[in-house]
Amino acid sequence: MSNVTLKVNGLAHTVDVDPATPLLYVLRNDLGLQGPRFGCGLGQCGACTVIINGTAVRSCVTPVSTVRSEITTLEGLAQNGTLHPLQQAWIDEQAPQCGFCQNGQIMTAKALLDKNPNPTDAQIRDGMSRTLCRCMTFYRVQAAIKRVVNKGVA
Amino acid sequence: MRPFSTVPAFIEALLDARTEQPSRRHFLKTSGMLVVSAGVASVAGPFASDAAAQAAGPYPDINFRQLDSWIVIHQDNTATFYVGKTDCGQGTGTAFRQMMADELDIAYASTTCIMGNTDITVDQGGSGASDAIQVDAWPMRRVAAEARRVLLEMASTRFGVPTAQLTVANAIVTVTADPTKRVTYGDLIGGRRFNVALTGNNINATTGVAKVKAVQDLKIVGQSPQRYDIPAKVDGTLKWAVDVRLPGMVHARNVKPPVAGAQLVSIDESSVRSLPGFVRVVSKGNYVAVICEREEQAITAARQLKATWRKPATAPFPASEDLFTYMRATTPTSSQDPEVIGDPGTAMAGAAKVVEASYEIPFQGHTAIGPAHALADPSNGQMTIYSNDMKSYGLRDGVAEFLGMPRDKVRVVWMEGPQGYGRTAADDAGFEAAYLARELGRPVRMQWMRSEETAWDSKGPAFTVSMRGGLDAQGNLVALEYDARAADYCHLGYNEAETVLISQLMGTRRNPVAPGSSATPSNMYAIPHTRTSTHVVSLPLVWETPLRTGNLRDPNGPQSTFAAESFIDEMAVAAGADAVQFRLKLLTGTTEDDGGFKRVRSIAAIKAAAATFGWDTRPSPKPLGRGPILTGRGIAYAFRGQTVVAVIAEVEVNRTTGRVWVKRLTCGHDCGLVINPEGLKHTVEGGMQYALSRTLKEEVTFDTEKVTSVDWVTHPTLTHMDAPERIDVVIVNGDPNPNRPDLPHYGAGEASGKPTLAAVANAIFDATGVRLRRVPFRDARVLAALRAAGV
Ligand code: FES
Ligand code: FES
Numbered sequence: 054m055s056n057v058t059l060k061v062n063g064l065a066h067t068v069d070v071d072p073a074t075p076l077l078y079v080l081r082n083d084l085g086l087q088g089p090r091f092g093c094g095l096g097q098c099g100a101c102t103v104i105i106n107g108t109a110v111r112s113c114v115t116p117v118s119t120v121r122s123e124i125t126t127l128e129g130l131a132q133n134g135t136l137h138p139l140q141q142a143w144i145d146e147q148a149p150q151c152g153f154c155q156n157g158q159i160m161t162a163k164a165l166l167d168k169n170p171n172p173t174d175a176q177i178r179d180g181m182s183r184t185l186c187r188c189m190t191f192y193r194v195q196a197a198i199k200r201v202v203n204k205g206v207a
Numbered sequence: 208m209r210p211f212s213t214v215p216a217f218i219e220a221l222l223d224a225r226t227e228q229p230s231r232r233h234f235l236k237t238s239g240m241l242v243v244s245a246g247v248a249s250v251a252g253p254f255a256s257d258a259a260a261q262a263a264g265p266y267p268d269i270n271f272r273q274l275d276s277w278i279v280i281h282q283d284n285t286a287t288f289y290v291g292k293t294d295c296g297q298g299t300g301t302a303f304r305q306m307m308a309d310e311l312d313i314a315y316a317s318t319t320c321i322m323g324n325t326d327i328t329v330d331q332g333g334s335g336a337s338d339a340i341q342v343d344a345w346p347m348r349r350v351a352a353e354a355r356r357v358l359l360e361m362a363s364t365r366f367g368v369p370t371a372q373l374t375v376a377n378a379i380v381t382v383t384a385d386p387t388k389r390v391t392y393g394d395l396i397g398g399r400r401f402n403v404a405l406t407g408n409n410i411n412a413t414t415g416v417a418k419v420k421a422v423q424d425l426k427i428v429g430q431s432p433q434r435y436d437i438p439a440k441v442d443g444t445l446k447w448a449v450d451v452r453l454p455g456m457v458h459a460r461n462v463k464p465p466v467a468g469a470q471l472v473s474i475d476e477s478s479v480r481s482l483p484g485f486v487r488v489v490s491k492g493n494y495v496a497v498i499c500e501r502e503e504q505a506i507t508a509a510r511q512l513k514a515t516w517r518k519p520a521t522a523p524f525p526a527s528e529d530l531f532t533y534m535r536a537t538t539p540t541s542s543q544d545p546e547v548i549g550d551p552g553t554a555m556a557g558a559a560k561v562v563e564a565s566y567e568i569p570f571q572g573h574t575a576i577g578p579a580h581a582l583a584d585p586s587n588g589q590m591t592i593y594s595n596d597m598k599s600y601g602l603r604d605g606v607a608e609f610l611g612m613p614r615d616k617v618r619v620v621w622m623e624g625p626q627g628y629g630r631t632a633a634d635d636a637g638f639e640a641a642y643l644a645r646e647l648g649r650p651v652r653m654q655w656m657r658s659e660e661t662a663w664d665s666k667g668p669a670f671t672v673s674m675r676g677g678l679d680a681q682g683n684l685v686a687l688e689y690d691a692r693a694a695d696y697c698h699l700g701y702n703e704a705e706t707v708l709i710s711q712l713m714g715t716r717r718n719p720v721a722p723g724s725s726a727t728p729s730n731m732y733a734i735p736h737t738r739t740s741t742h743v744v745s746l747p748l749v750w751e752t753p754l755r756t757g758n759l760r761d762p763n764g765p766q767s768t769f770a771a772e773s774f775i776d777e778m779a780v781a782a783g784a785d786a787v788q789f790r791l792k793l794l795t796g797t798t799e800d801d802g803g804f805k806r807v808r809s810i811a812a813i814k815a816a817a818a819t820f821g822w823d824t825r826p827s828p829k830p831l832g833r834g835p836i837l838t839g840r841g842i843a844y845a846f847r848g849q850t851v852v853a854v855i856a857e858v859e860v861n862r863t864t865g866r867v868w869v870k871r872l873t874c875g876h877d878c879g880l881v882i883n884p885e886g887l888k889h890t891v892e893g894g895m896q897y898a899l900s901r902t903l904k905e906e907v908t909f910d911t912e913k914v915t916s917v918d919w920v921t922h923p924t925l926t927h928m929d930a931p932e933r934i935d936v937v938i939v940n941g942d943p944n945p946n947r948p949d950l951p952h953y954g955a956g957e958a959s960g961k962p963t964l965a966a967v968a969n970a971i972f973d974a975t976g977v978r979l980r981r982v983p984f985r986d987a988r989v990l991a992a993l994r995a996a997g998v
Contacts, residue, residue: 054483071483074503082502087450088443092576093657094506097919100576127443136442143441147433147885150893151296152440153625154576159441174932181927185919187576188296188626189896191930193889 057117061086062129072118076110077101079117080126088127088156092185099157099184109164127156130163138201139163146197150188157184158194162201171202264589265615266326271410274357274403276329277350278311282397284378285317290347291331291410292339293323293597295627297893297956298434298886299339305882306344309427310351310419313378313392320435323621325603331410333598334627334956335701335758340882341848341954346413350405353415357403361395421948422880431885436623448595448622449654451582456650457486458502459643460509462495463659464712466912468519468748471495478513488512489646493751494712496643498651506656522911523748530694531567534671539742540696541722549736554686558677562781565673566770567981568964570666570694570907573759574922577625578660579632582652583644590617590641595624596633598701605634605702606641609710617641628897628957630701630757632664635708642709661922662914663708665757666907668695668723672770677736682782684775684793686736691767695723696745699757711751720749723756726763728771729846729961731806732790733797753914754907760894761847761957765901765964769982772843772965776827777978785824786842786969787817803849804943808877811941813844816853816875819937827969828976831998835863838870841969847958849951850878851941854895854959856966860974862998865990869899869967872931877939878953888936891959895934898960900925902967903984923985 058067059076061084068083075094080086080103089112092100096114103112104125130137136144139162149155158181165172165180172180177198186194269276269289279287288307294300304320323333331343359370362380366373366388374383380395382388391397407413422428439445464471471493479485479497484504489496497512499505525533555561582593590612596602599621607617619637627633632655640653655663670693677686698721699706705717725741746754779789790813800806816822820840829839837860844853857871872895881887904923908916916922942950964982971989972978977996979989 070501071503074501078501078503081450082452085452086443087446090449090577091654092578093919095657095918097657098576127441131442140441144433144437147437147889149296149437149440150889151623151626152437152445153447153623155440156443178927178930183926185576185924185926187574187897187924188893189900189925189930190893191925191927192892192896192934195927195930 059117059120060123062124062126070117072116074117076103076112076115076117076120076124080112086126086128090153090156092154092157098154099161100154102157102160102184104160104164107164107167109161127160130159137163138204139166139197142197142200146193146200148190148193148197150190154184154186158186162194162198166198166201170205264587264618265613266618267615269327269329271329271413272405272407274350274354274401274405274415277347278307278354280392280396282393284391284393284397286311286313286378286392288318288320288347289328290320290322290343291329291333291600292343293333293599293621294436295334295597295956297890298883300436301432301434301886302340302882303344303347304435305427305430305432307347307351309425310348311355312375315427315432317378323599324619325600326618329410330600333596333600333621335598338848338954339956340952342411344952346407346411348419349414349417352417352419353403353405354401356415356417357401358392358395362390365390365395422950423946423948428880428882429884431883434886445623448582448593448624449577449580451593451622453582453584453650456582456652457498457500457647458505459496459498459640459651459653460505461639461655461659462497462509462512462514463663464493464516464751466516466518467523467752469493469516472515472517475513479508479511482508482511487647489643492713494709496639498643498647502654518912519748521747523752524746524754524909524911526910527569527906527908530569530669531671534669534692534694534744537744539692540745542742543725543740545738545740546727547738551686551688551736551738554736555675555677555688558686559680560678560781561675562777563673563675564774564777564978564980565671566773568670568766568769569982570669570754571759571901571905572661572666572907572922573629573631573664574661574924575625575627575631575664578655578657579636579664580652580654581633581637581640582650583640584650585644585648588616590644592617592619592637592641593622594619594633594637595622595627596637596702597627601702602634602637605704605707606638608704609638609707610641610645628760629762630665630699630759632660634702638707639709658917662917663753665699665755665759667759667762667766668693668698668756670725670763670766670770672767674770674774676774676778678778678782682784684734684778684782687734688738689728689771690740691725691727691770692742692744693723693725693763693766694746695725695743695756697721697749697755698723699755708755716750724763726767728767729764730771730844731809732775732793733799734793754909760897761961764845764847764957764961765898768843768845768961769964769968772845772962773968773980776841776965776969776972780827780972783826785826787813787822788824790842790844804941805846805849805851807943808851808941809844812851812875812877812939813842813853814875815937815939816842816855816873819875819935820855820873822855827973829973831976835861837862837974839970839972839974841966841971841973843962843965843969845958845961847961848954850876850953850955850958852876852958852962854962854966856963856970858967858970858974860971860989862975862993865986865988865993867903867967867971867984867989868929869931871933872963873935873937874959875937875939876955876959877941878955878958879940879942880950880952881938882952884938887938887955890955891936892934894957894959895963896925896930898963899929899967902964902982903929906983
């Protein structure tokens with residue numbers, strides 16, 4: 054075990070864990086940030102996605118000691134009580150079914166739009182292709198992303 | 208007043224998250240009762256006198272024959288509904304609120320709905336069979352109507368006028384002749400009990416004296432309020448079953464047999480004893496779990512534990528590539544008496560043209576996006592299980608039996624979770640957590656790993672279906688034979704103490720073994736001579752196998768319909784007929800119908816789908832295109848219960864790669880009275896796309912020792928790349944008397960997937976002239992079929 058300091062959603066935290074611990078378990082179990090979820094632990098599904106340095110990162114395969122920059126989780130997207138446009142679009146589009154995967158859908162979409170605010174439909178499909186959903190909400194998730202793209206508010 | 212301070216912070220947060228208006232939290236806090244939509248400090252029934260005593264149990268069944276068990280009116284003129292159902296992400300909670308609010312005459316926004324906690328909501332069984340709206344909503348409507356009746360009586364007494372001279376809207380009762388005389392529901396009864404007895408032999412029959420409203424008088428039903436659960440699911444505030452953390456809890460991971468049917472010989476505990484956070488290895492029979500203080504420690508320890516296993520003497524199953532050969536050759540464990548209409552033998556012998564085909568559907572799994580999990584707390588000599596199991600009441604009953612505890616000492620707090628479309632491994636994880644919690648005397652969180660979920664969750668049975676059809680000289684389908692074999696012996700029930708995996712691994716053998724079942728087509732075609740037969744077959748290994756079968760979203764429906772509706776298409780092709788016209792002819796060939804008007808509603812659904820799609824009437828296949836992309840369209844239709852769906856798929860087949868893209872889906876969907884049209888459309892879209900995954904991607908693979916599809920690489924699933932470009936859901940009301948005041952509401956959770964497999968297969972044939980009879984249609988299989996046919 055050793056002390057690791059993380060900055061998450063604007064706040065610094067120090068935790069005493071094995072440095073090899075996947076970031077996911079530290080976020081969920083030590084910091085109570087449970088937006089990111091365990092889906093596979095293999096980097097295959099995206100349920101555990103957080104954003105680091107503007108990139109969607111799979112926290113289940115990221116050792117906590119390797120994180121140097123600030124982490125944004127789903128809980129950190131809203132600003133001053135206002136939902137991020139993507140979150141609002143998700144509600145407007147009624148995108149989720151069970152909703153379990155939607156952390157990954159939203160966070161991956163955010164990183165995608167932050168890099169490319171005007172993706173084509175094909176770029177949206179491609180950018181989201183490794184973020185899985187077993188309720189198959191893909192059609193609505195893509196529609197929700199397009200709502201934001203079309204409004205130009207991302 | 209009971210202060211809310213006894214409620215853990217996360218429950219408070221949960222209530223906030225569920226709140227759509229600021230007043231909601233307030234009324235929950237000030238209504239003199241403790242309301243918990245999912246959480247630790249739930250109380251016995253809607254009314255609690257002492258939450259602390261309640262937390263210690265016991266947890267008797269909630270009396271469904273008391274109005275107070277279902278509805279509480281608060282002083283601020285809002286209402287909470289308590290229903291014994293669970294919402295698997297299709298918005299049934301929102302629909303229940305709409306229906307109950309409508310009957311009660313209260314604004315939708317002034318209501319909340321508490322679901323599926325065994326100690327505070329009546330036992331409506333949780334979810335299953337797509338019957339939430341079709342069956343369970345009826346007692347909800349009736350009790351809400353009864354509450355309205357009782358409130359009107361109270362107002363009548365207060366104002367001294369007969370109820371007929373009162374008007375009620377938005378939870379305010381007014382004297383019709385003198386609108387200054389008004390009283391709110393909250394003023395009449397807020398925070399107090401109705402103390403009104405209900406009747407009914409069983410919970411589905413629960414009723415008061417009042418009658419439900421005529422469809423024409425429903426105002427909230429038919430609107431599309433947004434699902435109340437979604438905001439907290441997108442802002443990260445919802446606490447799911449997977450999120451519960453309790454003081455003193457530990458983390459458990461299973462160690463599964465490396466080979467199906469292996470016997471545990473020994474465990475070398477020294478292989479993990481010195482690992483940080485190690486707590487205990489628990490094993491009994493072939494069940495093994497490792498428990499550690501921290502989650503990542505448990506994962507490491509479970510991986511490192513050295514255990515010696517003895518392989519079974521004979522192979523547990525054939526390899527998946529030999530599965531269908533095995534299934535056709537083996538002697539069935541049971542065969543149903545064939546259902547025979549007319550004289551199919553003679554008719555077939557006299558047919559001008561006979562077509563034969565057989566279809567194959569492999570084992571397919573639930574493989575939830577979040578592997579199975581549960582947290583069990585053995586405090587106070589009770590057992591509290593936090594679970595997303597869609598049948599929370601069954602989990603309570605099963606765990607009580609398994610642990611030998613009185614039923615009223617066990618409760619299940621239902622919380623949301625990853626998709627629960629049938630008998631998932633959530634059942635298994637709940638039992639495991641409870642067993643380990645009792646062994647350790649501490650709260651234990653069980654979490655399956657991805658490979659465990661994908662390999663060991665329960666499976667939808669594999670099917671082989673042989674079909675034969677005969678056309679007369681005019682191209683009429685005069686004889687049809689359907690013969691199905693399902694690998695479904697020892698089918699799992701829900702939450703059975705004798706068949707959950709931990710029980711099997713500990714050596715329990717249910718006697719008699721569940722026979723399993725096959726399935727017959729659900730269509731309403733009028734065919735004069737038919738023979739329909741079904742069989743169940745068994746794999747060599749019956750117990751402790753990863754190929755355990757259990758209900759998977761519309762159990763057996765997708766399999767039987769894939770065969771039946773593909774074959775109808777083959778007969779249409781043989782007759783040189785258009786696929787829609789051929790079906791309509793079979794449906795108009797008789798005037799027989801049933802109470803659900805299934806035949807006429809079938810016709811309406813097919814016609815609606817065809818019209819919206821813009822179906823071009825012609826025989827299949829299309830003349831073969833020239834470019835690399837071949838396009839085509841296909842239709843299929845089916846019933847799930849009383850709900851009828853017709854699905855049309857448009858596909859693009861890439862002849863150089865074999866990739867199939869379902870570019871467009873159209874669904875004609877008749878589930879009777881629609882409660883929430885937008886919610887319905889989303890559910891239907893999800894159902895069809897889920898079926899696309901089963902059509903195009905999913906297959907459980909195995910060698911002769913173990914399942915080899917264990918993650919999202921070896922077990923592919925539909926992705927964003929595969930999403931259709933356009934989906935149309937046409938809501939159809941094909942009832943012969945569409946404006947009848949008692950138009951029933953049928954289920955919608957599963958129906959739309961049922962015909963989708965065949966619709967895609969039929970579309971691929973239309974595009975390529977190649978008939979695919981083996982699911983899934985992965986690129987390599989499609990490409991091989993195209994090559995073999997010279998396409
Ligand atoms: S849980 Fe991290 S990618 Fe699946
Ligand atoms: S919404 Fe259920 S897994 Fe994506």
